[in-house]
Amino acid sequence: xxxxxxxxxxxxxxxxxxxxxxxxxxxxxxxxxxxxxxxxxxxxxxxxxxxxxxxxxxxxxxxxxxxxxxxxxxxxxxxxxxxxxxxxxxxxxxxxxxxxxxxxxxxxxxxxxxxxxxxxxxxxxxxxxxxxxxxxxxxxxxxxxxxxxxxxxxxxxxxxxxxxxxxxxxxxxxxxxxxxxxxxxxxxxxxxxxxxxxxxxxxxxxxxxxxxxxxxxxxxxxxxxxxxxxxxxxxxxxxxxxxxxxxxxxxxxxxxxxxxxxxxxxxxxxxxxxxxxxxxxxxxxxxxxxxxxxxxxxxxxxxxxxxxxxxxxxxxxxxxxxxxxxxxxxxxxxxxxxxxxxxxxxxxxxxxxxxxxxxxxxxxxxxxxxxxxxxxxxxxxxxx
Amino acid sequence: xxxxxxxxxxxxxxxxxxxxxxxxxxxxxxxxxxxxxxxxxxxxxxxxxxxxxxxxxxxxxxxxxxxxxxxxxxxxxxxxxxxxxxxxxxxxxxxxxxxxxxxxxxxxxxxxxxxxxxxxxxxxxxxxxxxxxxxxxxxxxxxxxxxxxxxxxxxxxxxxxxxxxxxxxxxxxxxxxxxxxxxxxxxxxxxxxxxxxxxxxxxxxxxxxxxxxxxxxxxxxxxxxxxxxxxxxxxxxxxxxxxxxxxxxxxxxxxxxxxxxxxxxxxxxxxxxxxxxxxxxxxxxxxxxxxxxxxxxxxxxxxxxxxxxxxxxxxxxxxxxxxxxxxxxxxxxxxxxxxxxxxxxxxxxxxxxxxxxxxxxxxxxxxxxxxxxxxxxxxxxxxx
Numbered sequence: 001x002x003x004x005x006x007x008x009x010x011x012x013x014x015x016x017x018x019x020x021x022x023x024x025x026x027x028x029x030x031x032x033x034x035x036x037x038x039x040x041x042x043x044x045x046x047x048x049x050x051x052x053x054x055x056x057x058x059x060x061x062x063x064x065x066x067x068x069x070x071x072x073x074x075x076x077x078x079x080x081x082x083x084x085x086x087x088x089x090x091x092x093x094x095x096x097x098x099x100x101x102x103x104x105x106x107x108x109x110x111x112x113x114x115x116x117x118x119x120x121x122x123x124x125x126x127x128x129x130x131x132x133x134x135x136x137x138x139x140x141x142x143x144x145x146x147x148x149x150x151x152x153x154x155x156x157x158x159x160x161x162x163x164x165x166x167x168x169x170x171x172x173x174x175x176x177x178x179x180x181x182x183x184x185x186x187x188x189x190x191x192x193x194x195x196x197x198x199x200x201x202x203x204x205x206x207x208x209x210x211x212x213x214x215x216x217x218x219x220x221x222x223x224x225x226x227x228x229x230x231x232x233x234x235x236x237x238x239x240x241x242x243x244x245x246x247x248x249x250x251x252x253x254x255x256x257x258x259x260x261x262x263x264x265x266x267x268x269x270x271x272x273x274x275x276x277x278x279x280x281x282x283x284x285x286x287x288x289x290x291x292x293x294x295x296x297x298x299x300x301x302x303x304x305x306x307x308x309x310x311x312x313x314x315x316x317x318x319x320x321x322x323x324x325x326x327x328x329x330x331x332x333x334x335x336x337x338x339x340x341x342x343x344x345x346x347x348x349x350x351x352x353x354x355x356x357x358x359x360x361x362x363x364x365x366x367x368x369x370x371x372x373x374x375x376x377x378x379x380x381x382x383x384x
Numbered sequence: 385x386x387x388x389x390x391x392x393x394x395x396x397x398x399x400x401x402x403x404x405x406x407x408x409x410x411x412x413x414x415x416x417x418x419x420x421x422x423x424x425x426x427x428x429x430x431x432x433x434x435x436x437x438x439x440x441x442x443x444x445x446x447x448x449x450x451x452x453x454x455x456x457x458x459x460x461x462x463x464x465x466x467x468x469x470x471x472x473x474x475x476x477x478x479x480x481x482x483x484x485x486x487x488x489x490x491x492x493x494x495x496x497x498x499x500x501x502x503x504x505x506x507x508x509x510x511x512x513x514x515x516x517x518x519x520x521x522x523x524x525x526x527x528x529x530x531x532x533x534x535x536x537x538x539x540x541x542x543x544x545x546x547x548x549x550x551x552x553x554x555x556x557x558x559x560x561x562x563x564x565x566x567x568x569x570x571x572x573x574x575x576x577x578x579x580x581x582x583x584x585x586x587x588x589x590x591x592x593x594x595x596x597x598x599x600x601x602x603x604x605x606x607x608x609x610x611x612x613x614x615x616x617x618x619x620x621x622x623x624x625x626x627x628x629x630x631x632x633x634x635x636x637x638x639x640x641x642x643x644x645x646x647x648x649x650x651x652x653x654x655x656x657x658x659x660x661x662x663x664x665x666x667x668x669x670x671x672x673x674x675x676x677x678x679x680x681x682x683x684x685x686x687x688x689x690x691x692x693x694x695x696x697x698x699x700x701x702x703x704x705x706x707x708x709x710x711x712x713x714x715x716x717x718x719x720x721x722x723x724x725x726x727x728x729x730x731x732x733x734x735x736x737x738x739x740x741x742x743x744x745x746x747x748x749x750x751x752x753x754x755x756x757x758x759x760x761x762x763x764x765x766x767x768x
Contacts, residue, residue: 276497318499
C-alpha cells in the first residue's frame with residue numbers, strides 16, 4: 001500500500017531545554033510494568049507549544065512549554081516513547097539543535113552527528129485522562145500551599161486505614177486547613193489566602209502525592225492554581241501541572257481530639273529542644289519502645305524540661321532544656337521520641353509552646369509565632 | 385573491693401572537630417559483626433595527642449591529631465566504644481567544649497546540658513596490629529599517587545582470580561607504575577616522583593582499598609608517605625594513615641599482552657568520542673552482548689569513526705566522530721561499549737590516540753599529552 005507521508009517533525013533549538021522538561025514529567029512515569037503504556041512518555045506538539053505528559057495509575061505530570069521546540073507544519077504531532085530510555089538519550093545529546101522526526105512506528109532523533117531511531121508505543125493507548133468538571137478552584141501563593149502539604153509527615157504509612165494515608169484539605173472563606181494523622185500523632189496547618197473560596201471539606205490527597213508535589217514545585221515562584229473534583233486534585237504553576245487521584249472515604253473528625261483547654265503550658269527554644277531530642281532519640285532507638293522520658297521540673301532556679309532515654313545494653317542519656325512561661329505542676333511523662341522530633345523538624349518558628357493536661361492526655365506543640373498551626377502527640381503510658 | 389580510681393578524662397575544645405576526625409576513621413570500621421570488636425572505634429589520648437583508629441579485617445584508618453583534645457593528667461587514656469553509635473552521638477552534640485570521662489566499663493560524654501553514658505568494649509581485645517618492618521618507603525605527591533590508583537577501574541570484581549581484583553604497584557628509579565586488568569581490558573598509569581626508590585614489584589593493592597584510599601585522601605594536599613612490606617601497604621598524610629592488607633599471588637605479566645607495534649593509528653577529541661560512546665552505550669545496554677560496532681572510514685572528505693549499536697526491540701543509534709592523523713586501512717570492529725566508556729572517563733587529556741592491529745587484536749588508547757599511560761581493550765569477535 002503506497003501512501004504519501006506528511007512530514008511530521010519537531011525542531012528544538014536546545015536539546016537540553018527539552019531534556020529538563022522531560023525530567024520533570026518523568027517524575028510521574030510508572031517504573032513498574034503492570035500497565036506497559038504508562039512506562040511511556042506522551043509528547044504532543046502543536047505549533048510552538050510542546051506538551052509532555054508522564055503518568056502512573058495515581059498521579060500525572062504535564063509540562064506545557066512554548067520555548068523548547070515547535071512542530072513543523074500546521075498539523076499537531078503526537079507520539080509515545082519509552083520514558084526512561086528517551087529521557088536518557090535526550091539528556092546525553094550534545095547541546096544545541098535537535099530534530100524529532102515521527103514515522104509510523106518509530107521516532108528519529110537527530111542532533112549534530114548523532115542519530116537515534118527509537119520504537120514508539122501506540123499513542124492511542126495512552127490514557128490522557130479527561131477530568132470531570134472541577135467543583136473547587138482557587139489561586140494561592142505556592143510556598144504557602146507547599147507549607148500546608150508538609151503536614152503529611154504525620155500521615156500513616158499503614159494500609160489498614162487508607163484515609164489516614166492522606167493530607168486532608170479543607171477550605172472556607174480565605175482559609176485553607178491541612179490535617180494529617182496516623183492516630184498516634186497529628187499535624188494541622190492553616191494558611192490564609194488573598195482570595196475567598198466556597199466552603200469545601202475532606203479532600204484527601206495521598207501523602208505520597210503531596211510529597212511528589214512538593215519536590216516538583218518547591219522551586220516554582222508565584223501563585224499556584226488549585227482545582228479539584230470528587231476524585232482528583234490538580235495544581236498548576238508556570239506551565240507545570242500535577243494531578244493526583246484522591247483517596248476515597250471520610251477523614252476522622254480531628255476537632256474532637258484536639259483539646260481546647262489546658263492545665264499545663266510552657267515555652268521553649270525550638271532548635272534547642274530539637275537538638276536535645278535528636279540526641280535522646282539516638283538512645284531511644286536502641287530501646288524496645290523507642291520512648292523518651294520527660295520530667296518537668298519547676299522547683300529549680302530556672303524551670304526545666306529534663307529528658308532521658310535508656311538504650312538497652314548500650315547506655316543512656318540525660319538532657320536538660322530550660323523552659324519559660326511555665327503554668328501548671330511538675331509532671332513526668334513519656335513520648336515516642338521520633339514523633340516529637342518529626343513535629344519540631346516541620347516547624348520553623350524560633351519558639352514553641354507545649355500544652356497538655358497530664359501524663360495520659362495528648363500534648364500539643366504550637367509555634368509561638370504562628371499559633372494557628374499545631375502538632376499533637378499522644379503520650380506513651382508509663383509503667384510506674 | 386574498694387579502689388582509688390585515677391581520673392581518666394579527655395577534654396575537647398570543640399566537639400565538632402572531634403566528630404570530623406571520627407567520621408574519617410569510621411570509613412574503615414566494620415559494619416558486619418563477624419568480629420564484634422571491629423565494630424568499635426579505638427580512642428587513645430596521650431597529652432595533647434589524640435589517636436583514633438577504626439578497622440575491619442582488611443583495612444585500617446588511623447587519625448592522629450594534636451588540636452582536637454587532650455588527656456587530663458600524665459597517664460595515657462585508651463578505650464573502645466561502638467563506632468557508629470559514638471560517632472552519631474558526638475556529631476549531634478552542641479558545638480563547643482566536650483568532656484569524655486572514662487570509667488571502668490563505660491565512658492561519660494558531657495557537653496553543655498547534655499550527658500551520655502555509653503558502655504565501652506574491652507580495649508585489650510582491639511587488634512592494634514603491629515606491622516612487620518617495611519621494605520619499601522617513599523614520598524610522592526598525593527594527587528599523583530591517587531591518579532595512579534584510579535587505574536583500579538579496570539580491575540576484576542570476580543572472585544575466581546583474586547590477583548585480578550588488585551591494582552598492581554611497582555617502582556623503579558623515580559617511576560611508579562599502576563596496572564589493573566580483568567583480562568578483557570587493562571589500565572596502566574605511570575607517574576614520575578621527585579625521589580628514587582629501590583626497585584620493587586607486584587605490590588597487589590585490593591581495588592576496593594584503592595577506592596577507599598582515594599575517597600579518604602583526595603582532598604589532602606601535599607606529599608603522601610607510602611610504606612609497604614610483604615603483607616601490607618600503608619599511606620600517611622597530614623596525620624591520617626590508611627593501611628590495607630595486600631592480595632597474595634603473582635600478577636600476570638602484562639607487558640607480554642601490550643603490543644608495541646601497530647598497523648593502525650588515529651587521533652580523536654576525547655570528550656567528543658566519550659559523548660558519542662555514552663549515547664551508543666544507551667542502546668548497547670539494551671542488546672544481548674552490550675556491544676557497539678565501529679567502522680573506520682578513510683574515504684570521506686574527512687576520515688571518521690562511525691559507531692553504531694542496536695537495542696533489541698527498542699531501536700538503534702548511529703554516531704560519527706571525525707578523526708585525524710589516520711594511518712592504516714579502513715576497518716570494522718566491535719567492542720564492549722562500557723569498557724571503552726570507562727577507559728575514556730578515567731583519562732583527562734584533550735586528545736587521545738587509538739592504536740591497533742586489526743579487528744581481532746587488542747586496541748590501545750593513549751592520552752596524547754601523557755603517552756606513558758594507556759588503556760587496553762580487547763575487541764569482541766564479530767559474527768560476519
